[in-house]
Amino acid sequence: MTQAPNPNQETNILGKFTSVLGLLGAALFFAGWIYRWSYFYFFQLEVNTLDLPAQSFLMVPLQIFLGDGWAICKSAIAFFVAAIAIQATLWLIKIISDTVVSASQLLLSRIISTTQHKRSWTAKQLKSLAEFSFGQLRSVEFLRSLVNEIVIVSWVLIVIFWLARWQGIADARRDASQNSTLPVVALITPEEKFAVGRKLDDTFADPSLKGYRIIGDRGLFDDLRGREDNDIITDPKQPRVWRLLLERGGWIYLFRALPPNAKLDEIPSVLAIQESEKGHIIIRSAEASKSSSP
Numbered sequence: 001m002t003q004a005p006n007p008n009q010e011t012n013i014l015g016k017f018t019s020v021l022g023l024l025g026a027a028l029f030f031a032g033w034i035y036r037w038s039y040f041y042f043f044q045l046e047v048n049t050l051d052l053p054a055q056s057f058l059m060v061p062l063q064i065f066l067g068d069g070w071a072i073c074k075s076a077i078a079f080f081v082a083a084i085a086i087q088a089t090l091w092l093i094k095i096i097s098d099t100v101v102s103a104s105q106l107l108l109s110r111i112i113s114t115t116q117h118k119r120s121w122t123a124k125q126l127k128s129l130a131e132f133s134f135g136q137l138r139s140v141e142f143l144r145s146l147v148n149e150i151v152i153v154s155w156v157l158i159v160i161f162w163l164a165r166w167q168g169i170a171d172a173r174r175d176a177s178q179n180s181t182l183p184v185v186a187l188i189t190p191e192e193k194f195a196v197g198r199k200l201d202d203t204f205a206d207p208s209l210k211g212y213r214i215i216g217d218r219g220l221f222d223d224l225r226g227r228e229d230n231d232i233i234t235d236p237k238q239p240r241v242w243r244l245l246l247e248r249g250g251w252i253y254l255f256r257a258l259p260p261n262a263k264l265d266e267i268p269s270v271l272a273i274q275e276s277e278k279g280h281i282i283i284r285s286a287e288a289s290k291s292s293s294p
Contacts, residue, residue: 038168
């Protein structure tokens with residue numbers, strides 16, 4: 001006759017499985033948040049202000065760890081190195097703790113043997129304290145186990161942090177360049193409450209700035225004015241292409257892609273536009289139109 005499974009054993013297995021799922025979910029959320037934080041920070045946006053859905057952070061780690069062959073290899077190498085670092089750290093902790101425990105036991109044993117036959121109050125108190133401390137050394141194994149778990153979790157979080165950060169910056173730099181995966185955009189909106197943009201009926205005329213005021217860097221506005229449309233014809237080596245970064249919370253985030261010869265520390269300026277009450281039109285495209293006017 002087969003023996004029925006122990007209910008307590010099944011409960012224990014289920015509890016461990018639930019704990020593993022909880023830790024895995026927390027690690028994935030951490031990786032997703034670091035990735036999004038690094039990605040949008042490259043565009044000078046704070047991820048907490050974008051009101052992104054929490055579940056989206058759980059899907060991003062697929063891009064971090066399994067995005068392509070290089071991501072898989074990089075993740076495997078990183079976790080392999082982390083495993084070696086964990087083993088080395090635990091080995092050092094064991095050596096240090098064993099040395100400290102041995103030295104403490106030797107010192108306490110000498111104190112106990114020295115005060116064993118002395119009848120003074122100080123000797124008795126010292127002997128009692130040494131015996132108590134000697135007994136407390138037995139709890140070192142519990143503390144060592146706790147320290148080992150902290151070491152393992154710390155190394156894993158360090159690896160996840162740097163993998164997510166590197167991938168977030170790399171993807172942001174790619175999307176800011178000419179090889180971007182973000183769509184090319186054409187935003188058409190009423191001219192009221194909109195100080196920039198080209199007129200559809202006269203692309204060479206600047207819209208009036210009467211009634212508008214500015215605080216901050218005027219140069220940022222001057223650099224934008226007159227360059228609001230795509231231009232891939234005038235200078236093919238430095239094409240001007242506008243892309244859609246994000247639509248969220250009633251705001252539309254656009255940016256002008258970096259030229260092919262952009263420096264490594266160069267980042268694009270992001271234009272945040274509040275959605276108009278009168279409506280607007282957004283045209284998305286994978287590639288810029290060849291008929292873009294200068």
